[in-house]
Amino acid sequence: MGTPVLVVLSLLLLLRPAVLQESQTRPYSLTFLYTGLSKPSEGFPRFQATAYLNDQAFFHYNSEGRKAKALGPWSQVEGMEDWEKESELQKAREEIFLVTLKDIMDYYKDGEGSHTFQGMFGCELRNNKSSGAFWRYAYDGQDFIEFNKEIPAWVPLDPAAQNTKRKWEAEEVYVKRAKAYLEEECPGMLQRYLNHSKPHLDQQDPPSVSITSHMVPGKNRILKCVAYDFYPQGIDLHWTRASEAQRSESGGGVLPSGNGIYQSWVVVEVPPQDTATYTCHVAHSSLAQPLAVLWSDTQETRGEDKLETQPQ
Incomplete structure (x- = not known):
């Protein structure tokens, strides 16, 4: 199941936030994209995370600098986020993410070549109400596992994901936390970010x-x-x-x-x-x-x- 490092480029396009139809009632979205590499190379760190407001990247973290940093116009915004606290959160997620990548490689005995593990999760708000949430992962560009908040449970989409499901559902509280994150924490965080971001996200540049x-x-x-x-x-x-x-x-x-x-x-x-x-x-x-x-x-x-x- 080996793939070259360049698979990251195609996955970044596949896992980018969906194009939203623009209107007066268009939703605002908060999306996190994580990428882990078994064999990092120049320009591609072992782990990186980027957060998007709609289609605009507003902070980035990677395993080399190990600091969450605001991007673009958000680097000039005061009080939007506690970046030291966010850095610690991303460090913890990095550790879990890379352990999961190793588990999958061990399952498939994928010791050769470079392998990628990516995750995307987030939520939307329309008219100040939560209108959508998602959480899914891919291994070497193929669907791996996703969270269904209605069940709620992790749904395996790959044979190796059965092991991941058992690990992530070892305690019932883990499933409850994932559901609460999508339904409560993520929309609340998005609403807080919008207090600093709506003028930028609402800009209109004609073609x-x-x-x-x-x-x-x-x-x-x-x-x-x-x-x-x-x-x-x-x-x-x-x-x-x-x-x-x-x-x-x-x-x-x-x-x-x-x-x-x-x-x-x-x-x-x-x-x-x-x-x-x-x-x-x-x-x-x-x-x-x-x-x-x-x-x-x-x-x-x-x-x-x-x-x-x-x-x-």
């Missing part, structure tokens, strides 16, 4: 939009519509031909551009003989109404191969 055209002789023309420099993350992007929606290929969803902003794009193919008008439609919570950026073959005859529109 800029550009259309580029590329054509290889004898083949279809490729139109690419790119939306960039927007926040928050949720966006709808699609093409129409003569006002009819077209099936188009996404560029991989919504991707971070750095500095807390995002980009996304869609592509559509246009046959050489097609003279219809194509329009890229962009809807985002920062816009009073969706953008419609027009492209037609007449622009090609004038030698234009790119259109751009900036947010107003």
